[in-house]
Amino acid sequence: MRHNLNIIYIQQFVKRDNQRIYFTLALFCNRKRTVNKKKMASDTKRISGPESTPYHLSSRQKTQSYQEKLATILEGGQRQDKRKFEEARKIFLKLNVISKAKGSAYIEMGNTKVIVSVFDPREVANKQNNFNSNGELYCEFKFSPFATKRRAIKNDVAEKSLALSLKRALLPAVCRYAFTNFQVDIYVNIIEDDGSVLAAAITAAGLAISDAGIPMYDLVTATSVAIVDNQVLVDPTKDEEDVCTSVDLDQEHGLIVMSSLYTLEQVSEFWCCGLMSSKTVSRLTEVLREHNKQIVPIIQQILVNKVKNSIDQSENHKKST
Structure with missing residues (x-):
């Protein structure tokens, strides 16, 4: 033996x-008994996802027909979350969520969770030594591995497209002449994607820029709207977006995201996909404009509270000294 x-x-x-x-x-x-097993090195820099965020496996799921998907999102003539068709989800906003960033903001719109961080302006590395009279914005848009059901892909085209739309929405609102030949870095991290991620990112990015103390012309707010089966769905969820952006529909369907400047009454970004007539687009634009105005008082109250807290802290510091 x-x-x-x-x-x-x-x-x-x-x-x-x-x-x-x-x-x-x-x-x-x-x-x-004598073999020493090598222990795996623990990654202390990795940030664990929130406990409430569901994890999805990338697997082949049974495809549903359009009628089955439509019956799912509009069961009994109403939306899954019991909202009205032109009712947006409640918004939660918070400042200073990232200590190392110059400015940061966290936004929740239902199950959609987004974090935006803004860093100090840095000098642009220009190989041709050309002087830029206006500053630049660098936007990065990333999905967390557990944020969505889709498989994570490096250098995803969708992330680059969303980053470009975010940059176009923020450029008219930032006073770029104040930091000539410098660049402001804006990073967006999608913690959970349940629809309207671009609108949430634009709103949170505008608040984070204000928190960083970067001069701005106006506040930026954004809202998304979808249309399917002659029904207008404001602030659609992920399932509603998937149905409204189906390519095999002959009737009007699609998704629109619009960001606007409140005081100047200007549209900074208009993103649209689907099949819609000009009259439908005009009608949905007015709906988006009204919902963008409703977000402004929330942002104003948050910024006012920040100024009050900073004044109270300075007065307390003077009294203690």
Whole structure:
């Protein structure tokens, strides 16, 4: 019978009568017990996802027909979350969520969760040594691995497209002449995608820029709207977006995201996909304009509270000194 043993020889000596007497010890060890398993190095920089965020496996799911999807999102003539057709989800906003960033904001719109961080202006590395009279904005749009059901792809085209739309929405609102030949970095991280991620990112990015103290002409707010089966769905969820952007529909369907400047009454970005007539687009634009105005008082109240807190802290510091 063959034993799985290791024999270890150890040579030692003892001093006796001024002579060194060497002897050898043979140790029999079980190989399974002596093998030191290498422990995996723990990644201390990795940020764990929130406990409430569901994890989805990328697998082949049974495809549903258009009628089945429509019956799912409009069950009983109403939306899944019991909202009215032209009712947006409640918004939660918070500042200073990232300590290392100059300005940051966190936004929740239902199950959609987005974090935006803004960093100090840095000098643009220009190889041709050309001087830019206006500053630049660098926008990065990333989905967390657990944010959506779709498989994570490096250098995703969708992320680049969303980053470009975010940049176009923010450029008219930022006073770029204030940081000539410099660049402001804006990073968007989608924690959970349940629809309207671009609108949420634009609203949070505008608030984060204000939190960073970067001069702005006006506040930026954004809202999305979808249309399907002659029904207008304001602030659609992910399932509603998937149905409204189906390519096999002959009737009007699609998705619109619009960002606007409140005081200047200007549209900074208009993103649209689907099949809609000009009259439908004009009608949905007015709906989006009204919902963008409803978000402004929330942002104003948050900024006012920030100024009050900073004043109170400075007064308390003077009293203590």
